[in-house]
Amino acid sequence: MQLILSFSNEVNANEERLDDDPGEQLGSDDEEQEDPRDYKRGGYHPVNIGDVFNGRYHIIRKLGWGHFSTVWLAWDTQEKRFVAMKIVKSAEHYTEAALDEIK
Secondary structure (H helix, E strand, O other): OOEEEEOOOOOOOOOEEOOOOOOHHHOOOOOOOOOHHHOOOOOOOOOOOOEEEOOOEEEEEEEEEOOOEEEEEEEEOOOOEEEEEEEEOOOHHHHHHHHHHHO
């Protein structure tokens, strides 16, 4: 799996959703979830199963979450393989922490 980090503070207006959702039944467990109130400016970016990022990464299911990000299983429609996509909270200090993590 490949780790893809998104550091954007804005939602891309060109993002699209696929009508067919092959991963709908693969949603993540509800037992331990991040606080929904953290989905706000400076917090988690809302992601839905079926969303497509960068015109190629089709979200299949949530793999997990942590203090400053969520991680999603996605299908790369160009490379025809599964990838893990890490989406960092949008506040600047989270972006800095994510950059430190990949160094």
